[in-house]
């Protein structure tokens with residue numbers, strides 16, 4: 001049982017590291033760089049490359065992080081309830097997971113459908129909402145990561 005717990009924490013930390021880094025690099029570096037490209041074939045090719053190669057990896061990371069987080073929530077329910085720093089970390093983690101799951105597994109397809117149907121006004125409204133969710137994940141994801149590391153490895 002202990003080795004299963006260790007394996008779950010191991011997967012949790014690897015997925016957390018990938019997600020936190022992805023949120024930062026995608027939103028602060030690659031996204032703004034893509035926006036600076038003028039519309040055309042090259043911009044389309046760059047966007048397709050990210051969608052084809054990186055999105056599937058992030059999807060798997062999000063699923064694994066969500067599953068391991070749910071396991072840890074149940075396994076450490078009492079500890080989470082009695083340790084303030086872990087309590088705050090888990091609250092931030094839940095906000096992050098709701099945002100990234102909704103963005104990757106609901107809004108991505110929904111926006112594609114709106115675009116295909118030509119519902120541009122609705123697409124603009126939804127894009128405003130997804131931008132807000134992206135920024136929320138950008139803040140709460142790395143914060144959750146740091147709180148997790150602080151909880152386990154802080155010298156204080």
Ligand code: HEM
Pocket residue numbers: 009012013016017019020065069070072073076080089090092093094096097141142144145146148149152153
């Ligand atoms: C429902 C959401 C979550 C729950 C219930 C949860 C629960 C936990 C628990 C109980 C631990 C301590 C494990 C141990 O040391 O025995 C932990 C560690 C950790 N979690 Fe989470 N987590 C959640 C979401 C997240 C998210 C979204 C991230 C990052 C984006 C994250 C990053 C980490 C990190 C970095 C550690 C520290 C591991 C270490 O350095 O030893 N967690 N989590």
